[in-house]
Ligand code: SF4
């Protein structure tokens with residue numbers, strides 16, 4: 001697999017947790033991966049960007065116009081960081097707006113009774129677009145390993161639900177324009 | 184969400200280096216926190232407790248202390264490591280220079296983490312320069328995995344040549360994540376043996392000359408074997424890129440992305456100092472050579488004939504700021520005569536850094552501005568440097584300088600016979616322990632008169648909440664009151680800065696003592712635990728903070744006090760961001776209309 005992805009959002013939203021799930025999951029899936037996070041100094045609630053490169057890469061930094069995927073936990077941050085996307089790259093957003101690759105992960109997480117699980121729903125949703133190059137199992141294992149006991153089953157469900165929702169949406173889209181595969 | 188520890192072997196660069204230290208068999212490890220190096224020690228302590236190891240680890244009072252404690256274990260034939268940020272090495276420069284001469288018996292690894300950019304330092308200096316200045320070898324890792332391996336190689340090299348060895352990671356190694364294979368935890372060294380050898384360990388200048396000669400021999404020998412490693416070696420390449428550290432990683436990715444690995448040769452340097460003879464041959468054998476390294480030019484300066492060499496010295500690469508994949512790509516494309524893809528500006532916006540909501544420093548700075556608005560405020564290194572936003576920080580030079588600069592201000596005005604303004608130095612507790620104590624002794628002894636406001640939040644907050652000498656430890660806890668008293672200060676008051684009116688009153692009294700009565704240094708200790716690393720469970724008064732009708736949208740609370748929980752609403756009226764407000768109540772003292780109340 002050869003994929004560069006950027007995750008953007010605000011401090012305290014769990015971007016680092018998402019990054020760890022992805023990086024460890026790809027690593028367990030047997031893909032070489034390197035990543036890094038950037039955030040403002042001593043600041044809560046500031047912008048956080050994390051960059052993940054899967055494939056034959058040596059440095060963790062992604063150039064503008066090279067990311068195949070951009071994940072935004074908020075619309076504002078996602079728009080601001082759009083230049084990271086390469087031509088034909090995909091922007092995934094957690095939002096209640098309609099649109100391709102938009103998913104209301106927060107609402108889905110609430111529906112699952114896990115209001116903090118929005119990020120994991122989004123992750124599951126994104127990962128489904130990488131199937132069949134990857135399977136969800138290694139990522140589920142990582143989530144189990146990283147989640148504190150009381151969030152464990154809720155987090156696992158959130159990741160699975162995101163994956164499921166994406167497959168469903170993908171089926172619909174297939175009828176229209178055909179599937180878009182990544183990686 | 185509080186997460187459990189790593190489920191796999193995916194490690195942060197700093198964690199990887201911690202594993203390198205443990206697997207390398209270090210028995211004494213010391214550090215002073217500083218971005219981007221701080222997490223190394225935290226990880227060493229984590230591995231230590233998880234595996235029941237008995238190594239001695241300590242957060243020392245400053246870098247010089249850390250260096251000397253660790254070094255001595257290596258005098259005794261055992262392996263040791265010391266970690267710090269690049270400007271921390273300035274503080275430890277004295278023992279670094281001297282220990283290069285004495286050498287070591289057991290492996291001694293110095294990790295100095297650089298901050299090209301800079302992101303959170305007062306300079307973007309290059310620690311590799313200090314390695315070459317001290318004449319010790321330096322490794323320059325390009326990834327977390329390599330950083331761990333290099334720490335272990337550094338121990339071996341150090342022991343083989345009886346010389347201290349530096350490992351110099353930069354931010355994107357320290358804070359990158361990667362799968363890192365773990366090895367075995369070795370047992371550690373045997374019993375310490377001190378071989379008395381005064382001509383080495385206590386050498387007089389005459390013997391120092393001999394030690395210097397010995398050091399030069401070691402460096403020459405290491406250099407002969409140190410040549411750039413070939414990575415891409417296409418036949419007849421016109422351009423050779425020679426790179427070390429993270430810039431090597433950029434070069435690898437960029438050359439591949441450009442599809443130029445059949446045209447451009449790439450060589451990797453693990454040890455940027457001391458370079459061997461081969462690099463000059465490489466330069467001679469190619470039409471052009473591009474040297475990629477950061478933040479300064481260490482490899483480039485060791486090349487004898489630089490006519491065909493491009494890099495930071497001829498400004499092919501800007502000579503300040505960090506290298507990025509972009510400027511590396513631009514430099515390579517320009518040399519190859521290819522079109523340069525224009526890249527946009529980095530995303531603007533984002534919030535500017537600010538003290539946390541409810542931060543006790545904000546309360547203290549507010550009181551300071553109220554009590555002595557005409558003052559000059561030398562300050563220091565820590566979260567509280569952000570007192571800049573409240574215009575309560577006038578200088579920030581280096582660790583501990585606030586106190587000396589307050590004394591300098593006083594001496595200057597006094598010598599000129601000019602009217603002396605209120606002078607208030609602000610310094611954090613950890614910075615005070617680090618370099619403030621000798622400064623205070625000097626100020627008192629030299630008869631300087633000023634106010635010293637010690638912002639005591641009980642932790643090294645900016646770097647992640649490491650302990651200070653006032654924290655619980657294996658030995659005694661230091662008390663700042665007693666320490667300042669021991670330094671000869673007679674005026675010492677302790678106050679909670681949340682009590683803004685009391686702090687204002689004390690500041691005025693202190694200024695009177697120091698300035699009008701010219702009786703010396705007046706110390707106020709503003710003590711309140713850090714909101715993030717100590718005050719989480721703090722009890723707060725009941726009742727929500729609200730903005731009453733008296734508010735005339737003057738903007739004092741949002742702009743001048745700038746608590747992130749107070750944000751400007753639609754008509755310029757402040758709104759309280761409930762998710763951020765910690766209910767500290769300090770803003771109650773701030774509003775001139777007394778519109779902010781607790782309900
Ligand atoms: S009480 Fe006032 S000063 Fe304290 S956090 Fe809330 S808004 Fe900020």
Ligand code: SF4
Nearest residue numbers: 734735737738740774
């Ligand atoms: S300081 Fe008081 S009057 Fe001024 S904007 Fe804030 S609440 Fe309103």
